[in-house]
Amino acid sequence: MGSILARIKQGRWWKFHGGIHPPEQKFLTMHKPIRNLPLPKVLVLPLKQHIGQKGDIQVNVGDNVLKGQPLTNSPHPMAVPIHAPTSGIITEIKNTLVAHPSGLSELCIFIKPDEKEEWVARHICQDYKQLSAQEILTKITNAGIAGMGGAGFPTNVKINTKVATKFLIINAAECEPYITADDLLMREHSSEIVDGIKILNKVLSAEQILIAIEDNKPEAIKALKKVTGSLDNFHVCVIPTIYPTGGEKQLITRLTGLEVPQGGLPSALGIVVQNVATCFAVADAVINDIPLIRRVVTVTGKALEKPQNVWALLGTPIKHLLTQCGYQKQSPEHLIMGGPMMGFSLPSIDISITKTSNCILAPSTKEIPKDNNEVDCIRCGQCADVCPSQLLPQELQWFAKAKDHDQLQKFNLFDCIECGACAYVCPSQIPLVHYYRIAKAEIRQQQQQDLKAEKAKARFEARKQRLAQEKIKREEKHRKAAEARKAAMNSNTAQAKDAKSAVAAALARAKAKKAQASDDNNDKKSQVSAAIARAKAKKQAKDGIATNKTTTAKTSDRLTKEKNADDQEVLDSITSSNTETTKPNTKKQNSNDNNNETATKEKVLTKAEKIALAVAKAKAKKAAENSSTHHTDSNLNSIDNDINNQNNTDDINAKKQRIAVAVAKAKAKKQQQSTESKNNQSKESS
Amino acid sequence: MSILIAILVLGGMCLFFGALLGYAAVKFKVEGDPLVEQLDALLPQTQCGQCGYPGCKPYAQAIANGEAINKCAPGGEDTIKKIANLMGVDVQPLDESHAQDNTPKVAFIIEEDCIGCTKCIQACPVDAIIGAAKQMHTIIADECTGCDLCVAPCPVDCIKMIPIAQTTHNWQWDLNRINVKTIDADDYSNKQSNNVKTNTTEEVNV
Numbered sequence: 001m002g003s004i005l006a007r008i009k010q011g012r013w014w015k016f017h018g019g020i021h022p023p024e025q026k027f028l029t030m031h032k033p034i035r036n037l038p039l040p041k042v043l044v045l046p047l048k049q050h051i052g053q054k055g056d057i058q059v060n061v062g063d064n065v066l067k068g069q070p071l072t073n074s075p076h077p078m079a080v081p082i083h084a085p086t087s088g089i090i091t092e093i094k095n096t097l098v099a100h101p102s103g104l105s106e107l108c109i110f111i112k113p114d115e116k117e118e119w120v121a122r123h124i125c126q127d128y129k130q131l132s133a134q135e136i137l138t139k140i141t142n143a144g145i146a147g148m149g150g151a152g153f154p155t156n157v158k159i160n161t162k163v164a165t166k167f168l169i170i171n172a173a174e175c176e177p178y179i180t181a182d183d184l185l186m187r188e189h190s191s192e193i194v195d196g197i198k199i200l201n202k203v204l205s206a207e208q209i210l211i212a213i214e215d216n217k218p219e220a221i222k223a224l225k226k227v228t229g230s231l232d233n234f235h236v237c238v239i240p241t242i243y244p245t246g247g248e249k250q251l252i253t254r255l256t257g258l259e260v261p262q263g264g265l266p267s268a269l270g271i272v273v274q275n276v277a278t279c280f281a282v283a284d285a286v287i288n289d290i291p292l293i294r295r296v297v298t299v300t301g302k303a304l305e306k307p308q309n310v311w312a313l314l315g316t317p318i319k320h321l322l323t324q325c326g327y328q329k330q331s332p333e334h335l336i337m338g339g340p341m342m343g344f345s346l347p348s349i350d351i352s353i354t355k356t357s358n359c360i361l362a363p364s365t366k367e368i369p370k371d372n373n374e375v376d377c378i379r380c381g382q383c384a385d386v387c388p389s390q391l392l393p394q395e396l397q398w399f400a401k402a403k404d405h406d407q408l409q410k411f412n413l414f415d416c417i418e419c420g421a422c423a424y425v426c427p428s429q430i431p432l433v434h435y436y437r438i439a440k441a442e443i444r445q446q447q448q449q450d451l452k453a454e455k456a457k458a459r460f461e462a463r464k465q466r467l468a469q470e471k472i473k474r475e476e477k478h479r480k481a482a483e484a485r486k487a488a489m490n491s492n493t494a495q496a497k498d499a500k501s502a503v504a505a506a507l508a509r510a511k512a513k514k515a516q517a518s519d520d521n522n523d524k525k526s527q528v529s530a531a532i533a534r535a536k537a538k539k540q541a542k543d544g545i546a547t548n549k550t551t552t553a554k555t556s557d558r559l560t561k562e563k564n565a566d567d568q569e570v571l572d573s574i575t576s577s578n579t580e581t582t583k584p585n586t587k588k589q590n591s592n593d594n595n596n597e598t599a600t601k602e603k604v605l606t607k608a609e610k611i612a613l614a615v616a617k618a619k620a621k622k623a624a625e626n627s628s629t630h631h632t633d634s635n636l637n638s639i640d641n642d643i644n645n646q647n648n649t650d651d652i653n654a655k656k657q658r659i660a661v662a663v664a665k666a667k668a669k670k671q672q673q674s675t676e677s678k679n680n681q682s683k684e685s686s
Numbered sequence: 687m688s689i690l691i692a693i694l695v696l697g698g699m700c701l702f703f704g705a706l707l708g709y710a711a712v713k714f715k716v717e718g719d720p721l722v723e724q725l726d727a728l729l730p731q732t733q734c735g736q737c738g739y740p741g742c743k744p745y746a747q748a749i750a751n752g753e754a755i756n757k758c759a760p761g762g763e764d765t766i767k768k769i770a771n772l773m774g775v776d777v778q779p780l781d782e783s784h785a786q787d788n789t790p791k792v793a794f795i796i797e798e799d800c801i802g803c804t805k806c807i808q809a810c811p812v813d814a815i816i817g818a819a820k821q822m823h824t825i826i827a828d829e830c831t832g833c834d835l836c837v838a839p840c841p842v843d844c845i846k847m848i849p850i851a852q853t854t855h856n857w858q859w860d861l862n863r864i865n866v867k868t869i870d871a872d873d874y875s876n877k878q879s880n881n882v883k884t885n886t887t888e889e890v891n892v
Contacts, residue, residue: 104853453731456831459812460733460741662801666841 004256005208008235014257016250018386019242020421022177022341024216028300030180034188034309037324042091043111043315045071045082046098049354050146051153052078059109063090066120068291070142071109080154080355081144084111085293085313087118099337099354103347111315122289128195133203136286143285144292144355149246149275150338152356155282159203159272166270168206169255170197170279172213172220173239173246176339179359181296182276184309186213186220189280190227194234196279199286204272209234210255211276214241243341244419248273250388262415277358297353299325301362312353318360319349327362336361340368341420375428383422383432389415393422393432400439405446408439416440721750721772728768732760733811734833741811749773756781760832791832791847793825799844806836806845 007013048054055072059065065084072081088111095105125131131139141156149171170193174182186193197209211228213221215238228234237255244250249260251273258269266273277295284290293314300307305326312321318335336343337357361368383393391412399407416436423432488496725746732742737757739745749755755769756778763780770777795806795815802820814830817823825836825845837845 106853449730452831453729455829456731456733456812457726457742459814459829460731463811463813662842665843669841669843 007257008210008237008255011238013237013239013254016253016388017390018388018421019244019250020386020424021241022243022424024241025178025300026180026183026216028178028302028307029298029309030183030217032308034184034296034311036311037316037321039086039113039115039313040316040320041112042317043085043088043113043313044096044317044350044352045085045109045111045315046352046354047072047082047107047109049082049152049314049356050080051151052076052080052146054107055079055081057093057109059090061090061093064088064114065090065111066118068120068122068289068293070144070291077157078154080146081142081291082109082314083144083291083293085315086111086113087116088113097348097351099346099351099357101344101347108352124289125287128199128202128286131199131202131286136199136203139286139289140282142291143281143289145278145281145285146292146355147275148277148281148295148355148358150342150356150358152354155274155278158274159200161204161267161272163267163270165204165206165267165272166208167256167272168197168201168204168209169251169271169273170209170211170276171246171248171251171273172211172217172224172276173251174217175214175241175243175246176341176359177243178300178361179298179339180300181298181309181358183217183220185277185280185296186217187223190220190223192283193224193276193279194227194231195287196281196283197234197274199282200274200279206272207233210237211235212237212239212245212251212255214239214245216241243421244388244417247388247417247419249417262412292355295353295355295358297321297357298359299362300359302364302367303328303330303362314353314355316353317349318346318351318353321353321360322349322362328364330362330365332365334363334365334368336363336368341424342418372431373429374431377428377430380427382425382427386421386425388419388421389417391416396439397430397432397435400435403439403442405439405443408443413439413443722746724772725749725769728761728765728772729758730761730765730831732831732833734760734831734835735811736760736833754778754781790850791834792827792830792850793832793834793836793845794827794848795823795825796844796846797822797824799842801842801844803841805839805841809836809839811835 047057053074053076055074055076057071058073059069059071065071065088067084067087069084070081071084072079074081090109091112092110094108094110096108097103098106098108100106128136137156137160140159145155146152147155147158172182172186174180197211201209211224211234213224213236215221221236221238224236228236239245239254245254248266252266252269252271253259256269256271258271260266261268281292281295285292294311295314296309297312298307298309299321304322305328307325310321310324318337322335333349335346335349337346337351337360338344339359340361340363343359343361377394377397379394381394384391387393389412396408396411396413396416399411400413413436416433418433418437420433423430423434426432489500490496722743723746726743729742729746735741736759737745737748739748745753745757749769755773755775756766758765758769759780766780767777793814800817800822802817802822804817804819804823806823807815807817811833812829812831814826815823815836816826832847832850834847837847
């Protein structure tokens with residue numbers, strides 16, 4: 001620690017491997033102040049503008065929102081809220097294109113500004129030094145601040161570390177060759193930035209604060225040195241310009257000589273890195289109670305007449321920025337979000353600015369040609385020389401093309417920071433980073449699938465085990481019950497004898513009842529069978545028509561047979577249910593003659609049941625027949641009505657009706673399946 | 687004499703190594719067939735039964751016993767390749783009777799149509815359906831493997847299979863995703879003047 005500080009004070013920096021010097025294009029924008037833009041006609045705010053989860057929408061279409069009003073909210077720590085960048089009306093909430101290389105849509109809130117700029121009630125903090133760490137954290141969380149350097153990691157999560165922090169590194173390197181947003185911000189708002197750093201440090205209580213800035217920003221360095229001159233644990237570290245110094249891991253190595261372990265976080269080393277624009281946003285949020293609703297965006301490129309840094313409200317369409325900066329339409333149109341090294345080509349001009357978009361690059365056709373002249377690798381090895389993560393880009397490329405995921409992981413693909421240095425130096429113009437991105441996504445998806453498969457397997461095994469256990473338990477229970485019964489019967493006690501004689505008596509009674517009940521049943525049976533016969537006759541007539549029209553006589557025969565079998569089944573079930581219900585009835589009558597009332601009630605129920613079943617059957621048939629022929633079946637309808645008229649109990653009827661509909665559906669499905677299989681059979685036979 | 691020594695020495699060595707091997711066979715006995723475990727790990731674990739076996743493990747067992755390797759529809763070409771690699775056999779195209787689209791899907795219950803019959807619950811191999819008799823059922827989307835075993839038993843046809851939509855989360859970089867045809871600027875203006883309606887760019891999903 002001591003030696004690190006000594007070196008920092010002497011201005012002797014460690015080196016990281018590789019790095020490149022792409023031609024600087026910062027002169028396009030670095031001499032002009034940050035410009036304020038007129039309000040756009042509409043603001044489009046994606047719900048998720050950071051890494052993590054999206055919050056729940058708190059507003060509705062048509063609502064009037066005030067400037068700074070939260071639009072989403074969620075208790076989830078990785079969900080960062082978004083706020084209305086200006087006052088206006090919410091016109092739409094729908095899926096639309098977002099700033100993502102895929103060109104896929106995500107849920108966005110559309111706000112039509114009312115030009116009044118009315119603020120929501122704010123609580124300005126007079127003295128932030130009085131605030132506790134927890135209060136600061138809450139304020140940062142509510143202000144919706146996520147890392148503004150590009151990745152968009154929620155700031156409140158990043159600074160809420162359990163490990164003691166040795167170094168708080170403020171990343172002001174800005175190594176991308178075009179971007180000057182942080183440069184201008186430091187020049188114009190250095191004191192606010194230092195306030196922001198102090199606020200962050202109240203939470204982190206880091207021993208030393210290192211502000212890392214590349215030596216190509218002399219004015220920003222001067223401004224920062226001026227405001228931090230009197231503070232003893234602040235160090236403005238002016239480091240040589242080389243791409244990609246701004247990478248988190250590279251910057252840590254550059255300043256402290258420490259290396260972040262593979263797959264680990266800088267906090268493991270007691271280091272927290274924050275972007276300089278994030279510090280400004282923190283100061284704004286904690287002191288002025290202004291949530292993150294705007295950011296500095298570098299609008300640059302040679303296709304623009306007036307490239308400049310602008311204060312853009314989040315949600316501002318890129319089209320608006322380009323028009324304001326005098327965009328000359330190029331053919332083919334090529335727009336890049338982020339820098340030329342790590343940015344991505346935009347799928348459309350209608351995409352809006354988010355918390356992480358620091359640059360819109362509109363290059364002329366000559367400046368960055370879009371053509372793809374990839375040729376074969378010549379194994380020159382230049383990519384390995386420049387790789388800041390000390391990987392072997394050439395080898396990785398082979399494996400990525402061969403989709404050899406094991407080898408890719410062996411060669412540490414996931415340590416690649418996608419800086420694009422390898423692709424920049426490649427004489428064969430191979431878009432190496434694209435291959436790595438594809439491979440990374442594939443590996444991640446494979447891992448997710450493996451995880452899911454593992455889970456499914458575990459659940460399947462658990463289910464199998466559960467079923468087996470249930471079966472054993474059931475058998476055990478049955479066996480025990482049987483044994484208990486036997487034991488009770490065989491024991492020579494008076495009780496057992498009583499039970500035996502009771503059983504015998506019951507058997508005798510049941511037999512008598514059966515004989516009696518069978519007469520009863522025959523009546524019902526004949527009623528039902530008459531109805532079925534009528535319906536059948538109808539159906540046969542229909543079938544006859546259908547046969548002429550569609551199917552062969554053979555299939556219709558089979559169909560009717562099938563249907564007959566179905567009817568028989570239903571009939572059987574009805575009769576069995578009848579016998580089941582009549583049995584207890586008669587038993588009751590015997591044991592208690594006064595109980596006639598309940599018995600009749602039950603009878604009504606069985607009747608209702610019967611009717612419901614019949615209705616269902618009829619409906620099913622109707623449905624089946626309707627599908628084959630277009631005749632309306634008035635007779636069947638009349639039967640329906642007859643049955644309905646017979647029904648006295650309306651309440652039960654309503655319920656039965658519902659069941660009937662469900663049963664009808666089921667029947668229809670069955671019918672369809674059987675006809676399908678019939679058709680298949682007839683096809684096969686023919 | 688020397689022959690006798692040689693025989694004795696060799697015989698002694700034979701006994702020694704025989705004993706060693708016998709001991710090793712007992713000591714390091716492998717329980718079960720490791721090949722089946724390896725095959726099972728390659729299968730997608732949807733437990734869909736499309737291969738004709740009641741689950742992935744039984745199919746893995748069957749492959750180990752010489753069953754065709756091309757019966758896993760959800761796994762598709764990739765799985766067949768991996769199995770072929772493991773078994774040291776040639777890659778075969780997916781069995782035609784099993785050929786179907788293997789886009790990842792998830793089951794969905796149309797809740798107002800559900801009658802609460804519990805038939806789908808009994809069919810689900812991974813217990814991804816919750817519900818009780820005469821209560822509406824629903825599917826735990828995260829646990830659903832998309833095997834579609836619950837679709838057939840439903841008496842009211844209220845279960846449908848929904849393909850998993852592509853979002854920015856599961857999107858994959860693809861260099862050739864959009865084939866943009868570029869037209870020269872002069873060419874374009876000529877065409878415009880001739881009132882020929884053409885699109886400047888054509889998006890073709892490959």
